[in-house]
Amino acid sequence: MxxxxxxxxxxxxxxxxxxxxxxxxxxxxxxxxxxxxxxxxxxxxxxxxxxxxxxxxxxxxxxxxxxxxxxxxxxxxxxxxxxxxxxxxxxxxxxxxxxxxxxxxxxxxxxxxxxxxxxxxxxxxxxxxxxxxxxxxxxLQVEALCWCGARATHNARTVGGEMVVEGEQVVVGDVNRPAEEIGYEVLCRRHHRRRMTSATARAGALSPDVLPVGNA
Known part of the structure; x- marks a missing residue:
């Protein structure tokens, strides 16, 4: 059928x-x-x-x-x-x-x-x-990976390497774009919630001794 x-x-x-x-x-x-x-x-x-x-x-x-x-x-x-x-x-x-x-x-x-x-x-x-x-x-069984190595489950929009959560639903872009352009990055849920892209993680990762608080 x-x-x-x-x-x-x-x-x-x-x-x-x-x-x-x-x-x-x-x-x-x-x-x-x-x-x-x-x-x-x-x-x-x-x-x-x-x-x-x-x-x-x-x-x-x-x-x-x-x-x-x-x-x-x-x-x-x-x-x-x-x-x-x-x-x-x-x-x-x-x-x-x-x-x-x-x-x-x-x-x-x-x-x-x-x-x-x-x-x-x-x-x-x-x-x-x-x-x-x-x-x-x-x-699909081919798993995309977050920058941390975990399975990526969420699509993040980035501008200048930083994640944004406002804007039109459809803006054509792609992964691995130059930092100054609108691009996309796949993240695990934890890092999507924290709005932590690979660029922001490189700029200043959280200390392992610091626990997230509030709504993080």
Whole structure:
């Protein structure tokens, strides 16, 4: 049976790499897929991974009807055996409904990849709707690591190396950016709560003799 599968994880855990691998494996068997993405680091209409792999994709703006796009393509003689959606957290909730309709009405597998929560630890609307509708949710097994070596579970936005907790939910950036730019860093929950990035930790780590107090 066709499924809507949501592959989730933090930034830097290999989501886009897995999306490209799934596309490669199916293409090698003669299957043709449609790849949607939004705001990829490589630019419009691209699906890229941090390993340097990149392929063409269909940019999916917020007002695009993904179901109608597939129906039009199929009715004009095009072929689609599966659908991949990268950066799915940026989709509108109604677009996630359209993905579910692609599975149910067109009989196609849909593989969606995205992060679950933003830099404030709040659910992205697209990810929330995927959690509500997906037939299956897969947590990626490649664990991103916090600077302390613990498993990274949270995405932090940084400016000048310091973590910020206010601002627009969607600001395109990436990990390992120059310190003066808006960037992102994956942290464990403890250091996300303490707003301690790798840069601030290097600047002045807490003494092991000092215990956190209050709301730290």
């Amino acid at each position: 066709p499924e809507l599968v949501f592959f989730s994880g933090t930034m830097d855990c290999g989501k886009s790499t897995l999306a490209l691998q799934i596309a490669h494996n199916r293409d090698a068997r003669g299957l043709q897929g449609v790849i949607f993405t939004r705001d990829d680091r490589a630019g419009e209409g691209k699906l890229s991974s941090r390993l340097g792999l990149v392929t063409e994709a269909v940019e999916a703006p917020r007002d695009m009807d993904l179901y109608a796009y597939l129906v039009t393509q199929l009715s004009q003689g095009g072929k689609a055996d599966y659908v991949i959606v990268d950066e799915a957290q940026f989709l509108a909730p109604e677009q996630i409904d359209q993905l579910a309709r692609i599975v149910d009405d067109l009989g196609l597998d849909v593989f969606a990849f995205g992060i679950t929560t933003d830099f404030r630890t709040k659910l992205f609307p697209g990810s929330q709707r995927l959690i509500e509708l997906a037939d299956r949710i897969e947590q």
